[in-house]
Amino acid sequence: MIEIKKTLPIRIILLSALFFTTLCGLAQEKEKITPTVTLQYLKNSEDQRILHAVLTYSKDRMEIPLQGFGISFFKGTGKELVTSVVTDSKGIATVEIGKDQKLASDSKGMWTFSSEFKGNDTIDACTAEVTVKDVILEVSLTGDSIRTVTLRAFSLENGKEVPAKGEVVKVGVPRMFSQLPIGEVTLDDSGSGSLEFPSDLPGDKDGNLTIIAKFEENPTFGNVEKINIVKWGIPSDYTKPTVHRALWTKVAPRWMIITLTILLSGVWGHYLYAVISLVRIRIDARKKEKEEHRL
Amino acid sequence: MQADNKLLKDLTPEIENTSYRWYAVFFIFLVFFAIGIYGLIQQIDKGHIVTGMRDNVVWGFYIVNFIFFMGLSYSGALISGVLHLFGTQWRKPIIRMAELITVISLVIGPFFIFFCIGRLDRLYFLFIYPRIQSPITWDVIAIMTDLVGCFIYLYLSFIEDFAILRDYADLNVPEWKKKLYRILSLGFTGTEKQLKILGNARTIMSAMIIAIAIIVYSVLAWIFGVTLQPGWHSTIFGPYFVIAAVYSGTGLLIILMWIFRKIYHLEEYITRRHFVNVGVLLTVIAAFYGYFTFSDYLTKWYGSIKMDSILIDKLFTEYYSLFIFANYIGILLPGIIIAFPKFRTIPNITVAAAIALLALWVNRYIIVIPTLETPFLPIQDTRPAWINYAPTWVEWALTIAGVSIFAMLFMLISKIAPIISISEMQEKDKEEILH
Amino acid sequence: MKEKEDNENAHSSRRSFLRKMGIGAGAVTLAGIGATSLVKSNESGSQSGTTIKLLTTDGQLVEVDKNDIRPAKELLAEKKSEARAGLPNRKFAMVIDLARCKNARKCVEACQEGHKLPKDHEWMKLYLLQDDEHTAKYWFPRPCFHCDKPMCVSVCPVGATFKRQDGIVLVDNQRCIGCKFCMTGCPFSARVFNWKDPEVRLEEGQIYDPETNIPAVEGTVGKCVFCADNLRRNELPRCVTACPMGVIFFGDLMEDTVTNGNETFRFSKLMYDRAGYRFREELGTLPSVYYLPPTQRMFPVERGLDDADENIKGRYKSAGPR
Structure with a gap:
């Protein structure tokens, strides 16, 4: 149904990205670049549905982004145009499917989205398609000494809740460069599951931690995430690493300045004495000369 | 002030007229100096790539020369400072020479640091962005202090001589020189009061010179000592460098005594007694210096921390002959010459001093280079220059230029000032000084 | 060395050149930096309404808003102080x-x-x-x-x-x-x-x-x-x-x-x-x-030498004894 192809070493895939790729460009000419568009579906914590397309081509086993090309986004099997977005410097085009937009689901309750790059004289055209089912992910954080993340996920079919049993939800904490995995929960028959959260994780200076629970690259649901901010972390003390006076800081340790001052004032004081002696000799000599004159 | 006519003529051989020989010798040194300048221009133009220094051995001949020249300045601190304080009489004919060595070498030394610096055009950053924590800043402060102090001290010792030259009516010199003597003598006439003031100032300054000389050389040693490098990170480095400096200064003094005695026929004033006395001093210092050297290497070898034993292995293989020359011959030879009375001739003592001096230069070389060739992480490189240091012609040329400018400055000063202090020599106890 | 000095001198000559054009010393640029690099829009995005003519290094005369101009020297100083401070709380x-x-x-x-x-x-x-x-x-x-x-x-x-x-x-x-x-x-x-x-x-x-x-x-x-x-x-x-x-x-x-x-x-x-x-x-x-x-x-450690060229192999004739 869906062709999944992992492209070469793109190591950091953007946060919670679903990855369905279709290679295209059938009648390619010799010089023409054969690009790839990858389309990802994300339902974020605010229930916004976002389509995320990346246009790249492969050269010397490196993925090179194509900037400044229009990507058209479509919804439904009938390819109803949503909008068209120009790729940025990373080859990314993003569009939000507003809540007011009507989405036609097929008989299995699946939504289909697709994206298309039309191509030009030097670059081939290509398209990508994702099919997802809407899912509702509920997260509750409980406990004090033992902290528990409780998860429940279900989809709605004809107004009835259908538990997402057997599916895997990942729990993590976003950090500066990547997400720190905390654990994975396989949902039980009722679509629920829980996870004990470690109590020794550093948070920000107030102890706040961001906890993300998500379906990641789920073949049915795509990317669906829920974000919670909670005071479950250990407050970080940011003052520690800065030392004011040390060998390697801008300002020298006090003893150094004091020692140097004592040494220098001692030596230069004596120099001053010697120079004053010279002046005294000169004054004395002047006096003598004047006396001689008078005589 | 009046002085014995003969004394004056003898001690200021070059003031009245200039010999052809003077010009010839000066020209030869000038040529060497010019070659050095050409080398320096090459270095500034093409970068430090023209030197033998590379990423591992980042300090080479220049730093060795810097330490060496700074060390020479100790002759003044020792002879004029220590001996002045103890009131030793026999030192008087050589006191002026020692002081001149001090000031001249102190002026030349820092130039080798300038050659070593990658961005000479930013040298003034040392003054506008100083960091007190850096031993280089300590060094800048200490050297400047030392220079000023030595100039003051030298000048104090010159005043009486300038007064004598000013009052010496028959001196056949151009008018500008006479005027110079008049200004520089400050109207000194040798009254009791003036002599007392001058004497006090000289005593105070001689004490200062000793103190600051110890500080300068310790600071220099700490540039190496404070780092973590094997062979450098040693608590003994401060005193070790100080004693090595005194040793080299004394050695150079003997050589200069010999040269001036020969050229200016000062046999009457600088006698065998002076050579033997300074020679004994040299031996005593050699003993101290040998003791420090032994103690430093013994603890490193016995404790055999891995990096130290790698370094000592290197010293006893690649650097074997240099090590033996610097730390055995250079230390033992002066002692052997002085120990046996029949060896104590003027040429023998001079040769021993010259070898000791050379050995000290080599000693600095094997302190600086082998350590940089044994970093904590092994040098894994295919470029020979990165593995072993080999000085290029530019570094040789600048080294020779340093020696040349030392000689040239000495020659120039001998044109305007007595190289043996007249005032010290004409004191009543002249007999005692000379015999 | 010479070239570097030239580069630095160009700085002051540019300043005088701009002065001649009747533009204040505020618009000083370092050599090699085009006028475009000077343009850094203010966060407020305020426009003064007055424009200034600048000559780019490629010889084009461009017109930019006065408030958009930041002297390159100032930018450099800013960049340096940022670089010296580092990222906070990291x-x-x-x-x-x-x-x-x-x-x-x-x-x-x-x-x-x-x-x-x-x-x-x-x-x-x-x-x-x-x-x-x-x-x-x-x-x-x-x-x-x-x-x-x-x-x-x-x-x-x-x-x-x-x-x-x-x-x-x-x-x-x-x-x-x-x-x-x-x-x-x-x-x-x-x-x-x-x-x-x-x-x-x-x-x-x-x-x-x-x-x-x-x-x-x-x-x-x-x-x-x-x-x-x-x-x-x-x-x-x-x-x-x-x-x-x-x-x-x-x-x-x-x-x-x-x-x-x-x-x-x-x-x-x-x-x-x-x-x-x-x-x-x-x-x-x-x-x-x-x-x-x-x-x-x-x-295996030997694998490290498989694809290495001769120069690299030469480095590792002996493993370091540390």
């Missing part, structure tokens, strides 16, 4: 997993490319170490350790190299006088000297940035910068992303997290599980780079 650290390294040298190449280094300058260096003849050889990538008690910073006489609040040690090569004391101070040979003109010039519109150390300057010192420019954009250092084996992990110790781009670990757990250590702890410089010992290696 403490960066690197973890290198010796079990995974096979001397692929991708980290070295990415670093050289990213920092426009000459081919013989390696900020990241690969050693083949063997502590003793009875112990095993292992590959040892060595970046700058960005020590917490950095000897190189302590000994610098002019404050050209400095330690930032986020733990990174950088060099300002416009301040460096090239005394090389830092090179003898560093026990890890992490620093390289520009013995000759590296022939790296700024691109049109760029300003020197200590966080990349581009362009390198003859007679000054360079070294690994932990890709401080990337960190500012929340991107990993170049060596980390370039490594095909995921050898190098990087992260913020305040967050107790390190990542190689693919895998993310708690730093403290990784240290515990894999017996992490720092190289030559006894020297007391407190490096920010940690090593995981080469246990259960992913590759």
Whole structure:
């Protein structure tokens, strides 16, 4: 149904990205670049549905982004145009499917989205398609000494809740460069599951931690995430690493300045004495000369 | 002030007229100096790539020369400072020479640091962005202090001589020189009061010179000592460098005594007694210096921390002959010459001093280079220059230029000032000084 | 040397040129920086309504709003003070997993490319170490350790190299006088000297940035910068992303997290599980780079020489006895 192809070493895939790729460009000419568009579906914590397309081509086993090309986004099997977005410097085009937009689901309750790059004289055209089912992910954080993340996920079919049993939800904490995995929960028959959260994780200076629970690259649901901010972390003390006076800081340790001052004032004081002696000799000599004159 | 006519003529051989020989010798040194300048221009133009220094051995001949020249300045601190304080009489004919060595070498030394610096055009950053924590800043402060102090001290010792030259009516010199003597003598006439003031100032300054000389050389040693490098990170480095400096200064003094005695026929004033006395001093210092050297290497070898034993292995293989020359011959030879009375001739003592001096230069070389060739992480490189240091012609040329400018400055000063202090020599106890 | 002076002189001649055009000294530009680089829109985006004519380096006369103009000199100073301060509330650290390294040298190449280094300058260096003849050889990538008690910073006489609040040690090569004391101070040979003109010039519109150390300057010192420019954009250092084996992990110790781009670990757990250590702890410089010992290696050590060219092979004729 869906062709999944992992492209070469793109190591950091953007946060919670679903990855369905279709290679295209059938009648390619010799010089023409054969690009790839990858389309990802994300339902974020605010229930916004976002389509995320990346246009790249492969050269010397490196993925090179194509900037400044229009990507058209479509919804439904009938390819109803949503909008068209120009790729940025990373080859990314993003569009939000507003809540007011009507989405036609097929008989299995699946939504289909697709994206298309039309191509030009030097670059081939290509398209990508994702099919997802809407899912509702509920997260509750409980406990004090033992902290528990409780998860429940279900989809709605004809107004009835259908538990997402057997599916895997990942729990993590976003950090500066990547997400720190905390654990994975396989949902039980009722679509629920829980996870004990470690109590020794550093948070920000107030102890706040961001906890993300998500379906990641789920073949049915795509990317669906829920974000919670909670005071479950250990407050970080940011003052520690800065030392004011040390060998390697801008300002020298006090003893150094004091020692140097004592040494220098001692030596230069004596120099001053010697120079004053010279002046005294000169004054004395002047006096003598004047006396001689008078005589 | 009046002085014995003969004394004056003898001690200021070059003031009245200039010999052809003077010009010839000066020209030869000038040529060497010019070659050095050409080398320096090459270095500034093409970068430090023209030197033998590379990423591992980042300090080479220049730093060795810097330490060496700074060390020479100790002759003044020792002879004029220590001996002045103890009131030793026999030192008087050589006191002026020692002081001149001090000031001249102190002026030349820092130039080798300038050659070593990658961005000479930013040298003034040392003054506008100083960091007190850096031993280089300590060094800048200490050297400047030392220079000023030595100039003051030298000048104090010159005043009486300038007064004598000013009052010496028959001196056949151009008018500008006479005027110079008049200004520089400050109207000194040798009254009791003036002599007392001058004497006090000289005593105070001689004490200062000793103190600051110890500080300068310790600071220099700490540039190496404070780092973590094997062979450098040693608590003994401060005193070790100080004693090595005194040793080299004394050695150079003997050589200069010999040269001036020969050229200016000062046999009457600088006698065998002076050579033997300074020679004994040299031996005593050699003993101290040998003791420090032994103690430093013994603890490193016995404790055999891995990096130290790698370094000592290197010293006893690649650097074997240099090590033996610097730390055995250079230390033992002066002692052997002085120990046996029949060896104590003027040429023998001079040769021993010259070898000791050379050995000290080599000693600095094997302190600086082998350590940089044994970093904590092994040098894994295919470029020979990165593995072993080999000085290029530019570094040789600048080294020779340093020696040349030392000689040239000495020659120039001998044109305007007595190289043996007249005032010290004409004191009543002249007999005692000379015999 | 001459050329450099010219470059600096061009600065003042440009100033006088602009004066002649009737533009105030506020619009001073450094040579080689086009007017476009001066244009940095204010956050408020306020427009003064008055425009100023500027001549770009390629000879075009452009008109820009007065409020949009920032003198390049000011930008440089701003960049430098930013670079000196570092990122707030961060403490960066690197973890290198010796079990995974096979001397692929991708980290070295990415670093050289990213920092426009000459081919013989390696900020990241690969050693083949063997502590003793009875112990095993292992590959040892060595970046700058960005020590917490950095000897190189302590000994610098002019404050050209400095330690930032986020733990990174950088060099300002416009301040460096090239005394090389830092090179003898560093026990890890992490620093390289520009013995000759590296022939790296700024691109049109760029300003020197200590966080990349581009362009390198003859007679000054360079070294690994932990890709401080990337960190500012929340991107990993170049060596980390370039490594095909995921050898190098990087992260913020305040967050107790390190990542190689693919895998993310708690730093403290990784240290515990894999017996992490720092190289030559006894020297007391407190490096920010940690090593995981080469246990259960992913590759035999000889594999590191398979694809190496002759020059590289020549380096490792004998493994270091450290």
